[in-house]
Amino acid sequence: MVYSQRSTGARRLLLSLLLIAAWEAGSGQVHYSVPEEAKHGTFVGRIAQDLGLELAELVPRLFRVASKGRGDLLEVNLQNGILFVNSRIDREELCGRRAECSIHLEVVVERPLQVFHVEVEVKDINDNPPRFLRQEQRLFILESRTVDSRFPLEGAFDMDIGANADLRYKLNSNEHFHLDVKTNEEGTNSLGLVLTKPVDREETQELRLLLIAVDGGKPELTGTVQLLINVLDANDNAPEFDKSVYNVRLLENTPNGTLVIKLNASDADEGINKEIVYLFSNLVLDNVKSKFTINSNSGEITVKGELDYEDCNLYEINIDAVDKSPFPLTGHCKVIVKLLDENDNTPEMAVTSLSLPVKEDAPLGTVIALISLSDRDSGANGHVTCTLSPHVPFKLVSTFKNYYSLVLDSALDRESVGNYELVVTARDGGSPSLSSTASLSVEVADVNDNAPLFAQPEYTVFVKENNPPGCHIFTVSARDLDAQENALVSYSLVERRVGERALSSYVSVHAESGKVYALQPLDHEELELLQFQVSARDAGVPPLGSNVTLQVFVLDENDNAPALLPPGAGGVGSAVSEAVSRSVGAGHVVAKVRAVDADSGYNAWLSYELLPAAGGARSPFRVGLYTGEISTTRALDEADSPRQRLLVLVKDHGEPALVATATVLLSLVDSGQAPKASSRLSSGSASAEAALVDVNVYLIIAICAVSSLLVLSLLLYTALRCSTPPTEGGCGPGKPVLVCSSAVGSWSYSQQRRQRVCSGEGPPKTDLMAFSPSLPQGPSSEDNPRQPNPDWRYSASLRAGMHSSVHLEEAGILRAGPGGSDQQWPTVSSATPEPEAGEVSPPVGAGVNSNSWTFKYGPGNPKQSGPGELPDKFIIPGSPAIISIRQEPTNSQIDKSDFITFGKKEETKKKKKKKKGNKTQEKKEKGNSTTDNSDQ
DSSP states (O other): OOOOOHHHHHHHHHHHHHHHHHHHHHHOSEEEEEETTOOTTOEEEEHHHHTTOOGGGTTTTTOEEEETTOTTSEEEETTTTEEEEOSOOOHHHHHTTOSOOEEEEEEEETTTTEEEEEEEEEEOOSOOOOBOSOSEEEEEEETTOOTTOEEEEOOOBOSSOGGGGOOEEEEOOOSSEEEEEEEOTTSOEEEEEEESSOOOTTTOSEEEEEEEEEOSSSSOOEEEEEEEEEEEOSOOOOOEESOSEEEEEEETTOOTTOEEEEOOEEOOSOGGGTOEEEEEOTTSOHHHHTTEEEOTTTOEEEEOSOOOTTTOSEEEEEEEEEEOSSSOOEEEEEEEEEEEOOSOOOOEEEEEOOOOSEETTOOTTOEEEEEEEEOSSOGGGGOEEEEEESOSSEEEEEEETTEEEEEEOSOOOTTTOSEEEEEEEEEESSSSOOEEEEEEEEEEEOOSOOOOEESSSEEEEEEESSOOTTEEEEEOOEEOOSOGGGGOEEEEEOOOEETTEEGGGTEEEOTTTOEEEESSOOOTTTOSEEEEEEEEEESSSSOOEEEEEEEEEEEOOSOOOOEEOOSSTTOSSOOEEEEEETTOOTTOEEEEOOEEOSSOGGGGOEEEEEOOOGGGOOOSEEEOTTTOEEEESSOOOTTSOSEEEEEEEEEEOSSSOOEEEEEEEEEEEOTTTOHHHHHHHHHHHHHHHHHHHHHHHHHHHHHHHHHHHHHHHHHHHHHHHHHSOOOOOSSSSSOOOOOOOOTTOBOOOOOOEEEOOBOSSSSOEEEOOOOOOBOOOOTTTTTSOOOOOTTOOOOHHHHHHHHTSSOOOSSOOOOOOTTOSOEEEEOOOTTSOOOOTTOOOOOOOTTOOBOEEEEOOOTTOOOOOOTTOOOSOOOOOSSOOOOOOOOOOBOOOOOTTOOOOOOOOOHHHHHHHHHHHHHHHHHHHHHHTTTOGGGO
16 A cells, blocks of 8 residues: 655645745855765866856955855865865755755955855755654554544654655555555644454454555655554543644743643543543654643643744644543544744844954945844844944945945044944844844054144244354154154255255254254354255155245354454555644544444444543543544644554444454644645535535435335325234234434434345345434533534444444344333433534443333234343234334343344335435435545
8 A cells, every 4th residue: 555745745846946946036146056965076066157256366365165054065176166065965964854955155255355155055865764753653452443443653754855755655465454644734644544344352462564654766765663553352432532633823932831722532431431531642752742741631731841933833742532441442633833933032143254454545335344144033023134333434235135244435534533333233123123232343544644744834943143063953843643654753954055055064953853953153144044944754655744944043143343444445454544733623523433343233333432542641532432533622732742643442232342443643733734735625624515415405305205105104004904904924014114213313324235144035135224313412402402513424434333233134133021022222311422413323332321212012012031032933013013212211231132123124115215325325425525535
């Protein structure tokens, strides 16, 4: 007797094949198939070729294959790109009795990172014969059972699938029973023996049959079991259930003691043969008995152990109802318990293939990590979604079902954020949903994208001349926002020529510390301003850099003694010789000593002093303190020596003061002895007086014009400053104008001075100094103001002295006291010998009771450092300075820093003043040429 199950199995196989074909068509991944139990080295597929990869790039790109939980069943030959079987594949061990069985491979290549998904289907072969749980099945049959009575048997099971698991049964031939196979609605087979002929216990008490199970594979495999049938006597009616099969649905995780079902069976017998006991059938497996229990009297089945849908979602329980007859009869039923899934499993997450750290210049779309998700629940409870926090600058990209890639979504900047703490959240679709998180730290690697930066684009440095070689004059410092070697800054000079010499012969900079050194002593007279650039570069690849400008002002020191000018056009420093008539009166100028000083400012301010004669004799001559003019103090008489030898001491106001000595030889002659000289002198005096009048007129006109121009410029600049926002800078238009006047006199002076300023660009700079004229005033000038002497003149000594006194430079130097930013300059007062009419006296030195000029600065001027100190940086704001002129008595000491120098004027003003000064100088030279050759 052979029964076939192929019709149902064929339909299931066909449906499975259709689903597999549809899934493969839409997935877009590589599929292979291999039979189970294939030998080592069995060819599976040309995986490199199918993935579009060249064989030469498999090793450089770190081609590798990973299989989740599958060990090393499959391997790839990197030489030919062939996927082959590496170890034994047992389909039943991998997938059990699932219809589909495949190995999911992740193929990962780098540079760039790519991930491919490969499915290898494991095909079943008929390697498992049908098996019965027991080698012998025992049946008890009453002799009173009628024909067609059915006795259930335990069927065989086959670990294979499909046709290989389609079983048919055969029973050895006998006259009492035949085999009956039924398929229930759940698709399972119910096997039983049907009584075809009543048995007689008196004839046969025991029967032995052989049950054979044959599968549908090729070749066919079989399994057998012995059937031992015991024939019982009496009790003709067996208990019967309401149904042969009961279906129950139960939630997983149902607590212990929960009622599953209450069974009810009936027996038509009477008495003890009617009493029924409910028992688990011998067919019930131990794992079922561990989950459920049955009350033998009431037939109630309750939960005993933990029910987990993920472990087993279907339980089949065979129940026997046995009466209490000495020869009991048994009724049979089956209870099928289906478990319903609950969302009791949180998603699981695995992060692999981390590419850390990430360079801050990494392109968008760079893959940083691979994330795989899984959830043991089913349906919506097992559907997992993945989210990322924070969302920038990264994002998650789904590459396959439950597979994500963490990629770069926006640009990185290590200087803003150097490390990102990411949280990846996996959440299922259950209600309520469950979630799990994974923390991921992404470090940003630095690239050289920031150049070193200085605190300001330009620095001003003041250095005294005659500094020792190798003197440290300044330190530059640049900051780089990058890290490690990209932030390692080195300094160097931007080489250029300074005149005829290289910049590196003057200064050097330490590559690491940024300290700037003067390599040789600097000379203010040779180099007043040294302007150069220092470059800062980092150690990145490629290196980045920036420059800063240093303006080094060389401050003057008193290192040049006064130099005497030759007395005549062809003289070379010889003594001054003059013939003087004895008839001249007091105050007559008889000779002039001229000297210049190569220094600047206070160090170039010269004064003249007549040394006392030998023996203490009182000389009839005196010398002008600041003019160098030698004049008579009284009328000459016969008692005076005919040859007068005068020693004039020329001294500057430096610290310490430097001196030079001039010798003046005067010959006293009678009026009649030099008629030619007298006539020449008389005519010369008349010519000089006329020339002097012309010079004064031109001087007054020129100075008035210049003063008017300055006033107009100040008014115009003030109006512009009120209408536009202020701008800083020491070289801009509208610089402060110095106007100086004094109770003892004021000056009108125009002198163009060519300064050698080595800034590397443009021609040498020209400075201009202007004073407004007035008449000198003595102690009694209020009652009897003195008029200018007719032979008053500008002497060459005055021009030379003013040229070497207060120079105009780019920066202002002022020593301020603790009380504020006022600075007093002393001038000549009654404490000094009264100058002759027309003699102009510049400010005098320390210890003189004098009037003073007070200069107050307006808003925007820098606060001074303190007495005797020079600030690091001098700024003359763009707005005009407010200069207050007042007379105040003072006995303060005068320091050479007590000078204010102002910068260059505009080129247009310089040209105008130069033209006016040239015209005035030409007229004055014409007038003076007839009186004194030394006035050149």
